Amino acid sequence: MSNDKNSSAPVPSPNFVRSIVDADIAAGTHARPGMPSVITRFPPEPNGYLHVGHAKSICLNFGLARDYQGRCHLRFDDTNPEKEDQEYVDTIMDSVQWLGFSWKQGGQEYLHYASDYFDQLYAMAEYLIENGKAYVDSQSAEDMAKNRGNFGQAGTNSPFRDRPAAESLQLFRDMKAGKYKDGEHILRAKMSEDAMSSPIMTNRDPALYRIRHAHHHRTGDDWCIYPMYDYTHPISDAIENITHSLCTLEFTDHRPFYDWLVGTLAEGGFFTPPVPRQYEFSRLNLTYVVTSKRKLRQLVDQGVVSGWDDPRMPTIVGLRRRGYTPEAIQLFCERIGVTKVDSWIDMSTLEGALRDDLDPKAPRAIAVLRPLKLIVDNFPEGETVDCSAPVHPHHPELGSRSFPFSRELWIEQEDFMETPVKGYFRFTPPTADKPGSRVRLKYGFVAECTGFDKDEAGNVTAVHVNYFEDSKSGTPGADTYKVKGNITWVSAAHALEAEVRLYDRLFLDPQPDGGGKDFMSVLNPNALETVTAYLEPGLKNAVADQRFQFERHGYFVADRVDSKPGVPVFNRVTTLKDSWAK
Ligand code: ATP
Ligand code: MG
Numbered sequence: 001m002s003n004d005k006n007s008s009a010p011v012p013s014p015n016f017v018r019s020i021v022d023a024d025i026a027a028g029t030h031a032r033p034g035m036p037s038v039i040t041r042f043p044p045e046p047n048g049y050l051h052v053g054h055a056k057s058i059c060l061n062f063g064l065a066r067d068y069q070g071r072c073h074l075r076f077d078d079t080n081p082e083k084e085d086q087e088y089v090d091t092i093m094d095s096v097q098w099l100g101f102s103w104k105q106g107g108q109e110y111l112h113y114a115s116d117y118f119d120q121l122y123a124m125a126e127y128l129i130e131n132g133k134a135y136v137d138s139q140s141a142e143d144m145a146k147n148r149g150n151f152g153q154a155g156t157n158s159p160f161r162d163r164p165a166a167e168s169l170q171l172f173r174d175m176k177a178g179k180y181k182d183g184e185h186i187l188r189a190k191m192s193e194d195a196m197s198s199p200i201m202t203n204r205d206p207a208l209y210r211i212r213h214a215h216h217h218r219t220g221d222d223w224c225i226y227p228m229y230d231y232t233h234p235i236s237d238a239i240e241n242i243t244h245s246l247c248t249l250e251f252t253d254h255r256p257f258y259d260w261l262v263g264t265l266a267e268g269g270f271f272t273p274p275v276p277r278q279y280e281f282s283r284l285n286l287t288y289v290v291t292s293k294r295k296l297r298q299l300v301d302q303g304v305v306s307g308w309d310d311p312r313m314p315t316i317v318g319l320r321r322r323g324y325t326p327e328a329i330q331l332f333c334e335r336i337g338v339t340k341v342d343s344w345i346d347m348s349t350l351e352g353a354l355r356d357d358l359d360p361k362a363p364r365a366i367a368v369l370r371p372l373k374l375i376v377d378n379f380p381e382g383e384t385v386d387c388s389a390p391v392h393p394h395h396p397e398l399g400s401r402s403f404p405f406s407r408e409l410w411i412e413q414e415d416f417m418e419t420p421v422k423g424y425f426r427f428t429p430p431t432a433d434k435p436g437s438r439v440r441l442k443y444g445f446v447a448e449c450t451g452f453d454k455d456e457a458g459n460v461t462a463v464h465v466n467y468f469e470d471s472k473s474g475t476p477g478a479d480t481y482k483v484k485g486n487i488t489w490v491s492a493a494h495a496l497e498a499e500v501r502l503y504d505r506l507f508l509d510p511q512p513d514g515g516g517k518d519f520m521s522v523l524n525p526n527a528l529e530t531v532t533a534y535l536e537p538g539l540k541n542a543v544a545d546q547r548f549q550f551e552r553h554g555y556f557v558a559d560r561v562d563s564k565p566g567v568p569v570f571n572r573v574t575t576l577k578d579s580w581a582k
Contacts, residue, residue, distance in 0.1 A: 015337050017064065021038055029274060036068070037068065038070030039072075040060075040245075041072060041242050042058050042062065042074055044076065046076050046078055046217075048293035049293070049296070050092055050096075051289075051296060052289065052319065056284040057246070059099070072101070073110040074092075074111050076113045079115070081212060084216075112236070117232070117235065127265070128264070134190060136160065136167075136171040136185050136186070138185050143158075144158070154196065155197060155204045176225050181211065183211065187207070202253045206228070208227065208231040209225050209228065233245075245277065246279050246280075248283040249281065262275040281339065282342045285344045287345070291314060296313065299506075300313075311559075312506040312528065313506070322557070322573055323556065324354055325357050328354040329353070331353040344511065346510075351578065352578070358549065362392075363398070363549070364390070365538070365548045366488045366536045367534070367570075371411070371534050372413040373409075374409040374463050375407065376447060377464050378466040378467060380407065382407075383407075385444075386402050388400045403490065403538065404537075405445065406491040408493065409492055411427075411489045413460075414426075415485075416460060416463045427463055427487075428449060429449050429450075429452055436465075438483045438485075439486070440481070440485065441467075445471045446467070447468070448468075451463075490537075491537075494537045495537060496540045498534075498569065498570060499531075499570070501559070502529040507519065507523060508522050543568075545560050549576075553575070554575040555572070556571060
């Protein structure tokens with residue numbers, strides 16, 4: 001296989017789509033000389049940014065192509081000129097590539113635009129009209145809606161349904177020539193004489209073309225009629241010799257029209273069989289997020305988030321900025337699988353994939369997020385002792401990192417308790433009948449708490465300890481000190497002061513838009529907390545997108561937008577454990 005980029009992924013597990021593909025290959029269903037037996041496509045509309053739901057479709061379509069030595073086309077379904085833009089085309093291409101996939105193969109680019117087919121789509125529409133399979137309807141939008149009927153109630157034929165083909169053809173040409181205003185006429189299919197009473201609503205003379213006097217981001221003002229999605233999609237698939245056209249379950253009812261359209265046009269000589277076939281799978285519903293471009297746009301437009309790439313957004317650009325890896329997203333998609341059953345996937349599955357991906361590869365580092373001063377009173381002022389720690393506890397080959405120990409350190413506020421609760425093993429002050437607790441300052445020394453300072457408001461401002469010079473981690477003396485507490489720290493004079501953004505889920509409700517709920521009313525007010533943290537000094541060299549595990553705190557990434565050389569800003573990708581599990 002010539003496409004290396006698509007080849008690094010978790011081992012695929014069987015699913016119903018793979019079973020269909022296997023059977024089709026065995027039966028030669030889509031066999032064409034010189035062509036792969038699996039050609040899929042990912043067909044986004046360039047009207048917004050891709051989200052995690054799209055990632056499922058991308059991993060499925062590009063993953064099949066990869067695993068069956070086929071290919072996957074990236075096709076922009078750009079038939080709604082008012083809503084689409086080049087900005088979205090660019091970000092979609094970027095997101096697909098970032099996820100680890102490519103539409104280039106064997107020196108060929110399989111990058112397509114439905115708008116490239118506008119001429120062909122138009123010619124096919126004329127063919128359908130000439131053959132009595134489409135007609136121009138001149139009803140008002142209201143009448144059309146009324147006459148469509150309802151579920152369980154047959155529709156009524158349009159009074160224009162039987163107008164002569166020549167008349168429809170002339171009207172259609174005049175529509176194209178710009179002689180009519182938006183909405184004056186519409187081209188509709190006539191799948192059969194009694195299609196308006198079909199139990200499947202989408203069979204009731206579906207619209208093929210509508211008038212839109214709108215500028216298109218690629219074809220400019222060439223057209224004032226635009227083909228509908230349901231008409232464009234099957235034809236684009238057939239033009240590109242797609243074998244398996246995978247879409248989400250809500251398109252199940254569109255399949256009869258899909259088959260009718262490509263079948264009819266194949267009979268008309270526009271395509272050579274075998275024609276593509278549509279298969280439906282369940283869309284991804286992920287808890288604690290919304291995956292609808294419209295709703296995501298609302299979050300951006302109303303300033304709830306800072307933009308499409310806000311690290312709280314479930315967009316690909318948001319997940320990327322948050323610190324997710326392409327491998328973690330691919331692993332997630334592999335784990336959730338592909339079925340025909342609609343269900344909700346728990347957010348912890350995505351976070352779990354991230355942890356599983358990062359744990360073996362993220363370098364470790366120390367960060368103190370909620371600092372409290374620790375003063376080692378018996379350590380000489382102005383001096384330092386070098387301490388070292390492995391870059392990764394399971395990969396000694398990655399070497400070690402070092403950082404200084406000094407008289408004044410930062411520790412976490414939670415690592416001192418004036419009046420300890422039962423089972424608390426970190427610093428506690430001496431009492432009348434007991435000395436202060438002894439704790440190991442990880443990778444450094446054991447120290448014993450001797451007291452603490454408080455301000456007038458009663459806040460603890462510093463903790464005092466004495467250290468034991470012969471207790472240094474990694475030296476023979478270390479073992480003679482038996483302590484239960486082991487805490488992280490950084491040297492106050494050497495630490496890197498940095499902005500750290502503690503991101504959490506954007507919504508409090510696991511199904512923010514479930515059951516018609518208003519997702520804007522269940523926003524998590526604590527989805528972003530910004531702290532000034534003290535970090536291990538070596539982190540000043542962190543570069544944008546570099547990920548770390550901050551011991552005790554989780555996985556963090558140097559923000560790709562706001563980090564400057566020497567001044568990284570960190571985002572928390574996720575905590576070490578699932579803190580949302582009940
Ligand atoms: P939205 O409703 O967010 O606008 P869409 O389905 O209209 O999404 P498209 O750009 O048309 O967005 O989607 C491109 C492809 O991604 C389609 O084939 C669609 O089936 C698939 N897709 C979109 N959302 C999901 C999802 N949640 N799970 C799986 N596939 C999805
Ligand atoms: Mg769509």
